[in-house]
Amino acid sequence: MALDPGTILSVVDLVQRALAIYNRIDGLPQQMVQLGKRMQSLNVFLLSFEAFVNQKQSAAFATLYPGQKDEMGRLLESIKGHAAKAHDLFDRYEKGIVSRTHDVTFRFGWAAQMWFSLVENSPEKVQAVMDDIEVDRRWLCDWLTFLNAAILVNGVNQESRPKKPAPIAGPAKDSKKGDKAKGGSSASPGKKNNSPTSLKQPNPAARRPSLSPSPAPPKRDYKILFVDPNNEGRSVAAEAFTKLLGELTRRANGDWRIAFAHSAGFFVKARGDCTDVIEGLDYSYKSFKLPFKDGGASPTKAALAALFDNTAYDYPFKKPIRDEITARKSRGLRRDMFAMYDYILVFTSREHDNIIKLKQALLQKYPDLEIPRGKGRVLHLGTFVAREANGRPREIIVPKKSPGWMETREMWNLQMGVIKTAVKKFLEQELKWKRPDNVAVASGSVLAVAKSPIL
Numbered sequence: 535m536a537l538d539p540g541t542i543l544s545v546v547d548l549v550q551r552a553l554a555i556y557n558r559i560d561g562l563p564q565q566m567v568q569l570g571k572r573m574q575s576l577n578v579f580l581l582s583f584e585a586f587v588n589q590k591q592s593a594a595f596a597t598l599y600p601g602q603k604d605e606m607g608r609l610l611e612s613i614k615g616h617a618a619k620a621h622d623l624f625d626r627y628e629k630g631i632v633s634r635t636h637d638v639t640f641r642f643g644w645a646a647q648m649w650f651s652l653v654e655n656s657p658e659k660v661q662a663v664m665d666d667i668e669v670d671r672r673w674l675c676d677w678l679t680f681l682n683a684a685i686l687v688n689g690v691n692q693e694s695r696p697k698k699p700a701p702i703a704g705p706a707k708d709s710k711k712g713d714k715a716k717g718g719s720s721a722s723p724g725k726k727n728n729s730p731t732s733l734k735q736p737n738p739a740a741r742r743p744s745l746s747p748s749p750a751p752p753k754r755d756y757k758i759l760f761v762d763p764n765n766e767g768r769s770v771a772a773e774a775f776t777k778l779l780g781e782l783t784r785r786a787n788g789d790w791r792i793a794f795a796h797s798a799g800f801f802v803k804a805r806g807d808c809t810d811v812i813e814g815l816d817y818s819y820k821s822f823k824l825p826f827k828d829g830g831a832s833p834t835k836a837a838l839a840a841l842f843d844n845t846a847y848d849y850p851f852k853k854p855i856r857d858e859i860t861a862r863k864s865r866g867l868r869r870d871m872f873a874m875y876d877y878i879l880v881f882t883s884r885e886h887d888n889i890i891k892l893k894q895a896l897l898q899k900y901p902d903l904e905i906p907r908g909k910g911r912v913l914h915l916g917t918f919v920a921r922e923a924n925g926r927p928r929e930i931i932v933p934k935k936s937p938g939w940m941e942t943r944e945m946w947n948l949q950m951g952v953i954k955t956a957v958k959k960f961l962e963q964e965l966k967w968k969r970p971d972n973v974a975v976a977s978g979s980v981l982a983v984a985k986s987p988i989l
Contacts, residue, residue: 552621586683765799765864773797786970804829806866840946872910918959
């Protein structure tokens with residue numbers, strides 16, 4: 535699907551037509567009410583996206599590479615397909631159509647319960663549409679953040695949002711007639727206003743737009759993969775830092791929701807099983823394809839020193855983590871990574887584009903490859919810290935080498951600070967991690983107390 539204002543408008547229009555029907559129906563079953571709420575939330579994000587594109591016009595997607603543009607087009611196609619299913623559900627319920635396939639209708643309100651009796655209207659089918667819309671919303675949130683448009687989610691004119699449904703009484707919505715009698719607005723819920731309330735420039739370090747809480751218990755087994763080209767510096771350091779934070783949080787009896795964090799290299803052969811796909815990838819630019827390394831290399835010493843050599847705060851658990859990371863060897867990517875990991879975190883826009891291209895290439899080559907709904911979200915860590923002067927995500931690159939082609943500790947110190955900040959902001963905003971204020975770490979007969987901000 536093309537990325538242009540007309541395409542986005544067609545998706546927004548479909549979502550709002552579905553919401554217009556939703557707001558007309560009284561006595562909806564509880565699950566259909568929840569579907570409507572999911573659509574309302576998605577609509578806010580879409581309106582923010584539309585406002586951003588209308589403001590920027592031709593420059594709206596200037597920060598995207600070809601692979602990223604294709605991925606956004608696929609997301610819009612996905613949203614349109616799922617919105618069409620929601621529209622059909624609301625439309626058939628309003629018209630009393632139990633099944634378009636079987637041409638069955640009902641005329642009486644008491645017969646509405648039979649609406650769920652067929653497979654195409656079953657609670658499982660409705661729940662699947664709800665889940666798909668929730669995933670679409672989260673992925674759209676990721677792209678709004680990447681484009682530096684996330685701040686507009688809270689700036690979209692309230693009049694452009696569909697009218698909030700009346701409070702729920704039991705399994706059904708209250709009648710909206712009572713609202714009008716009390717002087718409530720009777721404006722059409724589908725009416726759009728594409729202008730944001732403020733034209734202020736987004737905060738360079740603005741938070742991601744908040745997502746409404748899920749009724750399900752919080753997930754506590756997230757799996758994270760850090761990826762850079764060679765798996766020797768940035769990705770290894772980010773993996774190690776995440777493990778340090780995890781140990782720190784657990785010892786403080788904090789809420790740590792990560793099952794494990796790993797790292798890998800895009801252009802590394804060792805232990806990888808998709809090097810042939812990476813080799814033949816249709817890269818957006820020739821410069822995006824780097825030489826392969828065999829793998830099995832040790833982490834960059836200067837990078838580990840910048841992370842671990844902190845004599846002022848020498849946690850007892852740092853040594854075993856450092857020993858583990860120092861002993862590990864660089865490794866490549868495996869084709870099941872999008873199904874295994876919840877988040878795949880990269881450091882530059884080039885790596886972001888390459889990973890997206892790889893995902894599509896793997897799906898094309900391996901038709902049986904299944905990626906569960908919501909898995910394999912590719913995020914740019916540079917979107918969690920202050921942006922570049924041109925508004926693009928911060929590129930967290932390998933420190934420039936000295937004239938002797940040696941990566942020094944001094945070069946890594948500054949970049950390590952950026953990596954630490956990005957990882958912590960990711961954990962706070964995506965996984966709701968909270969830093970422990972004080973941590974008591976027992977080590978034999980010695981009790982060391984340290985404040986967490988040093989990490």
